[in-house]
Each structure stands twice: as C-alpha cells, then as structure tokens.
Amino acid sequence: MLFSVGAVFATYAGVRLFEERKKVREEKLRERRAFAREFHARCRARAAKVVPSPPEEPETDQPVEAPQSLRVDPQKELARLEHYTNMSIATMGIFGLRLLVPALGPVGMVSYIYTAMPYMRDVEKSLVKDRKANVDVLFFLADMLTLGSGSYFTAGFGLWLIHSAKSGAQKAKDNSDKMIADVFEQLPQKVWLLVDGSEIEVPFKQIRPGDTVVVATGQVIPVDGIVTEGLAAIDQRALTGESQPAEKTVGDRVFANTAVITGRVLIMVEKSGEDTTASRISQLLVSSVGYKSDIQLKGEKWADLATQPMLIAAGVMLPVVGAVTTAVFINSHFGNRIRLLAPMATLRHITVAAQHGMLVKDGRALEKLCHVDTVLFDKTGTLTSDEPEVLRIFTCPGYEEQGILRYAAMAEGKVSHPIARAILKAAMDAHLSWPDLEDSQYKVGYGITVELEEGVLRVGSIRFMTGSGIGIPQAIDAAIGHAHSVGNTMIMVAMDREVIGAIELQPSVRPDTSELIRHLRELGIRHMAIVSGDHGGPTRKLAEELGMDEYFHDILPEQKADIVTNLQAKGRSVCFIGDGINDAIAMREADVSISLAGANTIATDVAEIIMMDGDLAGLGDLFYISHKLDQTLHRSLELTIAPGVLNLGGAFVFHYGIMASLLVNFGFGGLALADVLKPFKLPDRAEMAKSIASGARGQRRKKMGITRVANAADSVTNEDEDGDSRSSESAAPVTTPIVQPAS
Numbered sequence: 001m002l003f004s005v006g007a008v009f010a011t012y013a014g015v016r017l018f019e020e021r022k023k024v025r026e027e028k029l030r031e032r033r034a035f036a037r038e039f040h041a042r043c044r045a046r047a048a049k050v051v052p053s054p055p056e057e058p059e060t061d062q063p064v065e066a067p068q069s070l071r072v073d074p075q076k077e078l079a080r081l082e083h084y085t086n087m088s089i090a091t092m093g094i095f096g097l098r099l100l101v102p103a104l105g106p107v108g109m110v111s112y113i114y115t116a117m118p119y120m121r122d123v124e125k126s127l128v129k130d131r132k133a134n135v136d137v138l139f140f141l142a143d144m145l146t147l148g149s150g151s152y153f154t155a156g157f158g159l160w161l162i163h164s165a166k167s168g169a170q171k172a173k174d175n176s177d178k179m180i181a182d183v184f185e186q187l188p189q190k191v192w193l194l195v196d197g198s199e200i201e202v203p204f205k206q207i208r209p210g211d212t213v214v215v216a217t218g219q220v221i222p223v224d225g226i227v228t229e230g231l232a233a234i235d236q237r238a239l240t241g242e243s244q245p246a247e248k249t250v251g252d253r254v255f256a257n258t259a260v261i262t263g264r265v266l267i268m269v270e271k272s273g274e275d276t277t278a279s280r281i282s283q284l285l286v287s288s289v290g291y292k293s294d295i296q297l298k299g300e301k302w303a304d305l306a307t308q309p310m311l312i313a314a315g316v317m318l319p320v321v322g323a324v325t326t327a328v329f330i331n332s333h334f335g336n337r338i339r340l341l342a343p344m345a346t347l348r349h350i351t352v353a354a355q356h357g358m359l360v361k362d363g364r365a366l367e368k369l370c371h372v373d374t375v376l377f378d379k380t381g382t383l384t385s386d387e388p389e390v391l392r393i394f395t396c397p398g399y400e401e402q403g404i405l406r407y408a409a410m411a412e413g414k415v416s417h418p419i420a421r422a423i424l425k426a427a428m429d430a431h432l433s434w435p436d437l438e439d440s441q442y443k444v445g446y447g448i449t450v451e452l453e454e455g456v457l458r459v460g461s462i463r464f465m466t467g468s469g470i471g472i473p474q475a476i477d478a479a480i481g482h483a484h485s486v487g488n489t490m491i492m493v494a495m496d497r498e499v500i501g502a503i504e505l506q507p508s509v510r511p512d513t514s515e516l517i518r519h520l521r522e523l524g525i526r527h528m529a530i531v532s533g534d535h536g537g538p539t540r541k542l543a544e545e546l547g548m549d550e551y552f553h554d555i556l557p558e559q560k561a562d563i564v565t566n567l568q569a570k571g572r573s574v575c576f577i578g579d580g581i582n583d584a585i586a587m588r589e590a591d592v593s594i595s596l597a598g599a600n601t602i603a604t605d606v607a608e609i610i611m612m613d614g615d616l617a618g619l620g621d622l623f624y625i626s627h628k629l630d631q632t633l634h635r636s637l638e639l640t641i642a643p644g645v646l647n648l649g650g651a652f653v654f655h656y657g658i659m660a661s662l663l664v665n666f667g668f669g670g671l672a673l674a675d676v677l678k679p680f681k682l683p684d685r686a687e688m689a690k691s692i693a694s695g696a697r698g699q700r701r702k703k704m705g706i707t708r709v710a711n712a713a714d715s716v717t718n719e720d721e722d723g724d725s726r727s728s729e730s731a732a733p734v735t736t737p738i739v740q741p742a743s
C-alpha cells in the first residue's frame with residue numbers, strides 16, 4: 001500500500017523534473033536568440049556608424065494594472081477547475097469499481113495521480129517557494145495517509161472535495177462579476193467632445209481613438225490621452241496616491257479617473273470608450289472582490305496558527321495511533337474553507353445590492369457599513385434634488401432680470417453643480433442665449449469668476465463676494481434674510497466691485513427623506529447630521545425638517561473632511577453621503593462613502609457605493625444587506641469551526657474512520673455553502689429592524705469581552721425604543737452644536 005503513495009510521489013517528481021529541464025532548455029534558446037539579435041544590431045549599427053538606441057524604458061507613469069489573478073481568462077480557469085472536479089469523480093468511480101474488478105486498481109492510480117497534479121503543485125509551491133507548510137500541505141498529507149492506508153475511494157473523495165470547492169467558488173465569482181459589470185455599465189457617463197470647433201456632449205462609449213475631448217475645472221478626465229491644448233492642475237490621487245496636484249500641458253499624458261482641479265485642457269483620446277470601460281470594470285472588480293474580509297483574515301490567521309502544531313502533532317501521532325486516526329485528526333483542521341466562503345458571501349451580497357440598484361465598488365465598504373453609527377449627509381444635491389428651482393431674480397438699479405440670469409448662465413457654462421444646472425435650465429426656459437465661454441474659473445465652495453469685455457463677472461456665495469471685497473447692497477441683504485428664513489439659497493451676481501443682482505433658488509427635498517431618516521434610526525444609526533457648504537439659514541431649516549441631530553453650515557471642502565476625522569477620533573464610524581466635488585475629500589476620509597448616479601463624476605468616482613437610481617431611497621436596504629453580510633460571515637466562520645471540533649472528537653473519542661471525517665467536513669461545508677448562496681428577499685421595514693437587532697444581540701452574547709462589537713450591539717437595542725420616541729416628536733427643535741462659518 002505504501003507502494004501507491006510512492007507511485008504518486010515518483011510520478012510527480014518525474015513530471016516536475018521533465019518540466020524543469022524543458023524550462024532550462026527554453027531559457028538557453030532564448031538567451032542565444034537575444035545574443036544573436038544584439039550581435040546583428042551592432043553589426044548594422046557599425047555599418048551605419050550609429051550607436052543603437054537603448055531599449056525603450058518602460059513607462060513609469062502607467063496607471064495601475066489589474067493583478068495577475070484577473071488577467072487569467074475566467075472562462076478557461078473555470079473550465080480547468082471543472083475538468084479536475086470531473087476527473088476526481090472519475091477517479092472515485094474507478095476506485096469504487098475496483099472492488100468488483102481488481103484489475104482496475106492501476107487505472108485508478110493513474111487517474112488519481114493525474115487529478116492530484118495541480119494540488120501537488122500548490123504543495124510544492126508552499127514548501128519550496130514560500131518555505132512554509134500551509135493548509136494545502138496538511139490536507140495533502142491526510143490524503144496520502146488515506147491512500148497509504150488503502151482507502152482508495154476515500155482518497156479520491158478527498159480530492160473531489162478540494163477541486164469541487166474551488167470550482168464552485170470560481171463559478172459564483174464569475175456570476176457576480178457579470179452582474180457587477182452590467183450594473184456599472186448603466187452608470188450614465190457623458191463627455192464633452194470637440195467636433196468642428198464646437199463642444200457637444202456625447203455618451204462616453206461613442207469616444208474613439210483620435211477624438212478630442214474637452215475637460216474643464218471640476219471634471220474627471222474620462223480617458224487616457226495626450227494634452228493637445230491648454231493647461232491644468234490635475235489631481236492624480238486616485239491613480240498614484242500622490243496628493244500634490246500635477247501640472248499638465250501640451251504634450252503631457254493624462255489618465256482616466258484623474259480630476260482637473262483648475263484649468264481646461266483638450267485631450268486626444270488614445271483608447272476607445274469601450275476599451276476604457278472594460279479596463280475600468282476590471283479595476284472595479286479588483287477592488288470589489290479582490291480583498292479579504294476581516295472575518296476571512298481572522299479565519300486564515302487561525303488556520304495558519306493551527307497548521308504547524310498540527311503537522312508536528314500528526315508526525316508524533318502517526319507511529320503511535322496509525323494512519324487512519326492521524327488522518328481523521330488532520331481533517332479536524334478547519335482548513336481553507338473560510339477562504340472560499342468569505343469572498344462568496346461578500347459577492348453574494350454585492351450581487352443582491354446590485355439587483356436592488358446599488359453598485360458596491362468596494363466589498364470592504366459593504367462589510368464596514370454595518371458598524372457605521374454616524375451618517376453625514378451633504379445637503380445640496382444629496383438631500384435635496386439635484387436640480388433646485390430658480391424662484392426669483394433680484395436686480396440692482398440699471399439691470400434687468402433677464403440680464404442677470406443671462407450673466408449667471410454665461411458663468412455657469414459647463415459647471416455641473418446643482419446650482420449651475422438650475423440656472424442654466426431657467427435661462428434656457430426663458431429662451432435666452434449666451435456665448436460659450438472658455439476661460440471661466442470655478443473656485444469650489446465659492447463660485448465662478450469670468451473676465452468679460454464689460455468687466456469681471458462673479459457668480460457665487462455671499463462669502464465669495466465679501467471675500468473679494470464686494471459689499472452686499474441693502475436691498476439684496478433684506479432679500480437674503482427672507483430667503484434664508486424660508487430655507488432658500490441665494491446666489492450673488494457681481495460685475496467688477498459691485499453686486500448687480502441675486503438669484504433665489506428653492507431646493508426641493510427628495511421625497512420621503514424624513515421617513516428614510518427614521519428608518520435609518522431603526523436600523524441602528526445613532527447619529528445623523530447635515531454637512532453643507534450652504535449658508536446657515538437654509539441648512540438649519542432642512543435639518544429641523546428632517547429631524548437631524550446636528551448640522552454644519554458654510555463648510556469648505558477641506559473642512560468637510562475635518563468633520564469626518566474629528567468624529568472618527570471620537571470613536572465614531574462615519575458614512576459620508578455626497579454628490580459634489582466639495583464632498584470628495586470627506587468621502588475619502590469616511591469609513592464608508594456613498595454617492596448617487598448622476599452626481600458629479602468626482603463624487604461617483606471616489607464613492608465606494610453608488611445608488612444607481614440617483615436617489616437615497618435604497619439606503620435602508622443597503623444597511624440591511626450589510627448587516628446580513630455580517631451575520632452570514634459570522635455563521636460561515638462557525639460552520640467551518642464546528643466540523644473541526646466534531647472530527648477532533650472523532651479522532652480521539654468516537655474513533656471513526658477517514659470517510660466519516662470527510663463526510664462531516666463535506667456536510668458542514670455544504671451547509672455553509674448553502675447558507676452563503678441562499679437567495680434572500682429584502683423584508684419590510686419593521687422586519688429589517690427586528691432582524692438587525694436580534695443579530696446584534698446574538699453577536700453580543702457570543703462576543704462578550706470584545707468591546708467594540710458589544711458596544712455596537714448595545715446601541716442597536718437601545719435605539720429601538722429611542723428611535724421610536726424620536727420619531728413621534730420629530731418636529732422638536734434640534735439641539736445643534738453649530739460649526740461657525742470660517743471667515
């Protein structure tokens with residue numbers, strides 16, 4: 001029987017030896033060819049009296065590429081895994097028939113060795129390359145013991161368990177990848193294309209190599225390309241991590257997903273929109289699924305910690321208790337299962353989110369969301385609809401309403417701020433026309449400056465005016481007071497040093513938002529606040545209306561981020577929901593960031609989760625899905641540990657066989673898998689709250705001592721009653737630590 005184990009090793013060694021020698025031979029051949037090439041090049045160069053140019057340096061400025069794992073064709077990988085799964089079934093079959101036809105024994109061995117080949121490669125890699133005995137090594141040892149003890153069928157079954165788990169995980173991953181890619185493609189993406197000297201807005205996918213796109217302040221560069229005109233400061237943080245903006249001008253390369261902070265450039269496109277979309281999707285898939293969840297990390301750590309001692313223990317046990325008991329003992333190791341289950345659980349929940357119109361770009365975000373206790377909302381464009389309405393236009397002597405509106409529209413040109421959209425719409429509705437301006441300067445959080453023949457035009461906030469040394473006339477000041485008291489936003493229009501008019505904008509709060517806030521409280525969110533760049537008046541009004549705990553107004557973009565980090569320093573876990581350029585930094589700092597489809601591209605690029613319907617309605621569902629994921633991950637971990645305990649008993653107390661131990665693993669593995677893949681529907685509101693509270697209580701019971709989880713659970717259960725009482729008196733005034741406007 002030891003003969004069979006020997007045969008396995010001998011064959012593997014033979015195959016590997018053959019491969020290595022082939023590799024060496026190929027290497028030599030390559031060297032020889034390279035030498036010949038260089039030799040010929042030198043001869044030619046000498047003949048032409050020029051020195052051959054050095055080989056081209058690889059570009060260092062390249063955008064990040066998808067890791068190796070994603071460049072493997074998933075179709076082929078799946079086919080390969082399925083092939084080995086089928087082969088292990090065949091092996092089991094042959095070994096089974098061997099009982100009737102003993103001559104089939106050697107055939108079974110050949111089939112076994114073939115099926116074990118990829119597995120042995122992993123084992124070799126672990127031992128030779130990583131110099132570490134990992135779980136693969138341990139289980140391989142168990143399977144060799146099984147084979148050596150003459151349980152051929154069981155050994156085949158052991159192989160099948162390994163291969164089928166891998167191919168099952170790959171299949172689930174493929175399905176989710178497709179789903180996520182589909183949802184991503186629905187994101188509305190438009191770019192400004194230069195056609196015969198004028199700029200037109202076209203869908204991103206229509207872009208072809210050689211086209212010229214125009215990108216101005218506050219927009220994200222949609223493509224890889226070369227700057228052919230203009231100058232811009234570009235934030236490459238998303239790409240290179242460097243926070244210093246880079247100056248780019250004619251001849252420089254720029255990359256997709258970087259943002260223009262100031263300036264305006266024409267870019268010649270290098271890759272078509274479809275190619276760029278494809279590479280974006282592959283990047284997206286890397287970040288959404290190519291990571292390890294906390295629970296997986298924990299599980300892997302435990303598995304790793306247990307591996308060496310178990311190997312040693314197995315070595316000691318083998319001569320004493322024999323192969324069977326040792327193999328059963330090894331099978332009590334909970335192995336790699338969490339490594340398969342955790343990503344599958346995450347994928348499953350990302351897929352459910354996608355089916356409900358939420359694109360989770362980073363799986364970690366979904367995992368972290370259930371620990372969030374503080375949600376910060378941006379106001380304009382997030383809590384209010386992405387297009388307020390121009391309500392009134394105030395004019396100063398010498399100007400007419402239409403003139404003020406026309407100036408404002410001229411300045412707003414291609415800005416994609418909700419205020420800009422509202423003004424442009426009003427101007428269009430009034431059938432005004434205005435020239436296309438190229439050199440407008442947008443100062444985020446303040447407003448826009450344009451140099452016209454008649455003077456310097458400024459359109460923006462009151463602070464923008466006073467900061468530029470422009471006073472507010474009394475008549476306008478009175479109008480501002482009234483507008484703010486009813487919750488409206490006022491935009492100043494100034495020419496040179498004088499305010500010439502103002503525009504009053506009426507926001508419309510997204511429907512059912514106060515209901516949503518109440519819903520989130522039921523789901524365990526303790527603290528909710530508005531963080532807005534707008535004035536105190538309208539911000540307070542909305543905060544009261546919606547029953548927020550706090551509000552921050554006149555907040556500049558960097559300050560939004562400070563608010564997030566301050567809260568985090570107090571131990572809060574913060575989710576930031578925003579739509580604008582002014583939210584991007586805060587979103588980067590937040591534990592979880594969410595944006596809405598149709599918001600500024602910088603915001604949707606930074607956000608880890610995008611609400612594809614363009615509104616907040618699905619937020620409750622999202623939190624629920626996150627809690628569900630957390631519960632599933634915990635259950636997965638339990639279901640991987642349970643069979644281990646049972647098998648440990650099997651080895652020392654019940655004395656059962658190897659097959660029994662594998663069946664225990666198989667049974668629990670199947671249960672865990674079914675649990676992870678179980679389809680689930682989103683329940684109604686009351687049911688959601690109950691399920692989250694009970695999950696948290698359950699966890700608290702088990703996790704006594706781990707303060708963070710226990711605290712979170714506390715808050716959820718307390719909030720149950722708390723949330724109810726709050727909802728009944730939601731009209732009560734908010735006690736508001738107000739952040740004073742920065743001067």
Ligand SMILES: Nc1ncnc2c1ncn2[C@@H]1O[C@H](COP(=O)(O)OP(=O)(O)OP(=O)(O)O)[C@@H](O)[C@H]1O
Pocket residue numbers: 378379380381412415417419420444445446447448459460461462489490491531532533534535555556557580582
């Ligand atoms: N495109 C613009 N046109 C005119 N004024 C602007 C523009 N962008 C910003 N402003 C002025 O600067 C202020 C701050 O703008 P910012 O974009 O930081 O926040 P916001 O849109 O008002 O509110 P929120 O932060 O809630 O989205 C605005 O209230 C407005 O007065």
Ligand SMILES: [Zn+2]
Pocket residue numbers: 378379380381382578579580
């Ligand atoms: Zn906003």
